[in-house]
Amino acid sequence: MRYASLARVILSTALCGLAATVSAQPNPIQMSGIPRPDANLADEAITVRVIRGSFANNVTGHPVELLAGDDVSTTMTDGEGRATFTSPSPGVDVTVATTLDGARLVSQPFAAPGLGGVAVLLVGAAGGGDVGDATADALPEVPARPGRVAFAQDSRILIELGEENVEVYYWLDVLNVEDSPVEPETPFEFFLPTGAQGATILQGSSPRTLIDGPRVWVxxxxAPGVTPVLVAYILPYSGGTLALSQSFPADFAQLLVFTEKWGAIDVASTLIDRRGEMGADETGGAPMLWGSGGTVPAGRLVTLEVTGLPHHNGWPRIIALSLAGLIVGVSVWTSKGIGGHDPASRRVDTLQGRREHLFTELVKVERQQRLGKIGKTRYGTRRAELTEQLQSVLRDLDEGLSPDTAVSAPSTPAVMT
Structure with missing residues (x-):
């Protein structure tokens, strides 16, 4: 499974590294630096609150930085300890930071918001010391209380084209807006669609994410804030259309689907009401289609119909496989008839195995070329190599199976009288 090009582009807004401990009372240090989507903020707004040790100690009139690549914007905190920025460009990776009492406080990277805003808390040590010293004195853990979680706005489904299959990625940011840990009243689990193969947990997912066959659960x-749940799987298809149905254990703030653009490929759903395209210059990789919709409640079936998939008629493949089986059968019968397990027969067996391997590789290269998965230069070079090797094997087989090289039975020695 390729967890690279499209996944790397779209999944670049990871929110990971949540604090490991949770206190009996809200511990602000454990919430420091975690971006939290906030629908109550204005669109494209980023607010940063700076405190010392507790929510009662706002840091006012203090400079805070918004960093987007090499660009740095600076704003002073107001009377409530908040600095407010506007997204430099929605979707761009940004961080916020400040230096307080000699300690550098930096948030996790996050995508600059478009719809709604993002709030970040930066917490310095209460006594002006190292923040790390304060975390060592964190209050003991307590059991999570019953509550609800939802998927944050950046949660998404990604579909990337494979070879006679699609690769499906679930990038789910599970959001707990409470100040203490919560345990969902119903288990946080879901089952992948029928036919899903190779399910795996992606790097950056919460270590409490588990997979057993089609079952995924946490x-x-x-904990307060965002818990990333990142999984992927392969879904084979045999025609030009594929239907994918999935229910989830939490509400989507908005449904967001990305699909690798290729030929006439398209994705439709009754839950999608807005659509668009992103060019390669915007994604930094493959061009993509996107679709979005409104809130989707937990348990509702999300059905996506993918059309325009590249595929091949099954009859040529069936015929080819049948002919290959016939060739192998005849070759085995012939090899047995000319010497059984002597050295010449073993050599013929080896050549036949080599021939089948080269045929398979040649078919694979041709398929990659049709799907655009291999460059023109690499395709030409690899095809020439395989063709040359195959011709050599076929020549050796012709010589090995010719009557002149057949191994005859040993003659009976003459008896002297």
Whole structure:
């Protein structure tokens, strides 16, 4: 499975590294630096609150930086300890930071918001010391209380084209807006669609994410903020259309679907009401189609119909496989008839195995070329190599199976009288 090009572009807004401990009372240090989507903020707004040790100690009139690549914007905190920025460009990776009492406080990277805003808390040590010293004195853990979680706005489904299959990625940011850990009243689990293969947990997912066959679940409660649940799987198809149906254990703030653009490929759903395209210059990789919709409640079936998939008629493949089987059968019968397990027969067996391997590789290269998965230069070079090797094997087989090289039975020695 290729977890690279499209996944790397779209999944670049990861929110990971949640604090490991949760206190009996809200511990601001454990919430420091975690971006939180906030629908109550204006669109494209980014607010940064700076405090010392507790929510009672706002840091006012203090400079805060918004960093987007090499660009740095600076704003002073107001009377409530908040600095407010506007997204430099929605979707761009940004961080916020400040230096407080000699300690550098930096948030996790996040995507600059478009719809709604993002709030970030930066917490310095209460006594002006190292923040790390304060975390060592964190209050003991307590069991999570019953509550609800939802998928944050950046949660998404990604579909990338493979070879006679699609690769499906679920990038789910599970959001707990409470100040203490919560345990969903119903288990946080879901089952992948029928036919899903190769399910795996992606790097950056919460270590409590588990997979067993088609079942995906998260063990334990959810800490305040965002818990990333990142999984992927392969879904084979045999025609030009594929239907994917999935229900999820939490509400989507908005449904967001990205699909690798290729030929006439398209994705439709009754839950999608807005659509668009992104060019390669915008994604930094493959061009993409996107679709979005409104809130989707937990348990509702999300059905996506993917059309325009590249595929091949099955009859040529069936015929080819049948002919290959016939060739192998005849070759085996012939090889047995000319010497059984002597050295010449073993050599013929080896050549026949080599021939089948080269045929398979040649078919694979041709398929990659049709799907655009291999460059023109690499395709020409690889095809020439395989063709040359195949011709050599076929020549050797012709010589090995010719009557002149057949191994005859040993003659009976003459008896002297």
């Amino acid at each position: 063990s334990g409660g959810f």
